[in-house]
Amino acid sequence: MNKKYIKYFITILFGVLVSFSVFNTRGLFQATSKAEIYMDLSDGFLLPGILILGFGLLLFVANCGVFDPLSYAFGSFKQAIKKKDKKDPLYPKTYFDYKQKYVDVKVPFLSLIIIGGVFLLLSFLFNYLFYLV
Numbered sequence: 001m002n003k004k005y006i007k008y009f010i011t012i013l014f015g016v017l018v019s020f021s022v023f024n025t026r027g028l029f030q031a032t033s034k035a036e037i038y039m040d041l042s043d044g045f046l047l048p049g050i051l052i053l054g055f056g057l058l059l060f061v062a063n064c065g066v067f068d069p070l071s072y073a074f075g076s077f078k079q080a081i082k083k084k085d086k087k088d089p090l091y092p093k094t095y096f097d098y099k100q101k102y103v104d105v106k107v108p109f110l111s112l113i114i115i116g117g118v119f120l121l122l123s124f125l126f127n128y129l130f131y132l133v
Contacts, residue, residue, distance in 0.1 A: 008115065015116075016048075018051065022044040023041075026043055027040065035133045038129045041123075046120070049118075049122070052112050052119060053120055056109045056116055060109045068102070069095070072095050075091060079091050
C-alpha cells in the first residue's frame with residue numbers, strides 16, 4: 001500500500017472506531033425508531049468529525065508558524081535553566097536562527113481536514129434526517 005494512503009486508512013480507522021464506540025454507548029444497535037437511529041448516527045459521526053477536523057486545523061495553524069514564538073521561548077527557557085555542561089550547543093541563539101532552522105518542517109494535515117469534514121458532513125446529514133422524521 002502506498003504511504004500516501006496509509007495515513008488516510010489510519011485516520012478513517014480511528015474515526016470508525018470512535019464512531020462505533022459512540023454507537024455502542026448510545027444504544028444504536030438496540031434502537032427501534034427511525035428518529036433514535038438518526039440521532040445516534042448523528043452523534044456517532046459528530047465526535048470523530050470534530051476531533052479529526054479540529055486536529056487537522058490545529059496542524060494547519062501550526063504549519064503557518066503561529067506557535068513558533070512560544071516554542072522558541074520555551075526552548076530558550078529550558079536552555080537557560082540547564083547547567084552549562086548540559087546545554088545544547090546546536091540550539092539557535094536568536095529567534096531568526098530558530099526560524100531558519102525549522103523553516104522546512106511541515107506536518108501534513110490535508111488528510112485530517114478531508115476525513116474530518118466527511119465525518120462532520122455525515123453527522124449533519126443524519127441530523128437533517130432526524131429532523132425530517
